[in-house]
Amino acid sequence: MSGPEVLDLARQAIYVQLIVSAPMMAVALLVGLAIALLQALTQVQEMTLVFVPKIVAIFLTMLISLPFMAQALSGFMTLVAQKIVTG
Template identity: 45%
Template sequence: MDAPVIMDVLREGIWAAFLATLPILSVALITGLAIGLFQALTSVQEMTLTFVPKLGAILITYWIAMGWMTETFVSFWRDRLIPLIGGQ
């Protein structure tokens, strides 16, 4: 394997990881912004108020998107890495 092939595989792997984490990160961002806005408007500064809803939203999002995230990584392995390992 030469350097361009390795760089292409790394680029595709980073892109697959980005796509797989995008739903969770975007839900965490939106939930954090909503809770921060609520805290600023009500002057409630409770630490668990930020942690528990964000954790719940992340778990629900992970549960919903788990099949799609798995398919993203499996297709990366099947289409890109296994042919390289097999020498095709």
């Protein structure tokens, strides 16, 4: 493979990584924002209060988006395998 092909493959890998991680990152951001607002309203400033709801929300999001994630990663792996076979 030439230099531009390697760079194109790396660009696609970064794009797949962003697509796969985006739902969980967005949910973590929204849950963190909601808990920060709740803490500001109630003036309960417990640092560990954020972690459990965030972990549960990310886990549920991962379960829901797992077929989408598998499809994106499978498509990228197929592309990488084709590049390996064709040289």
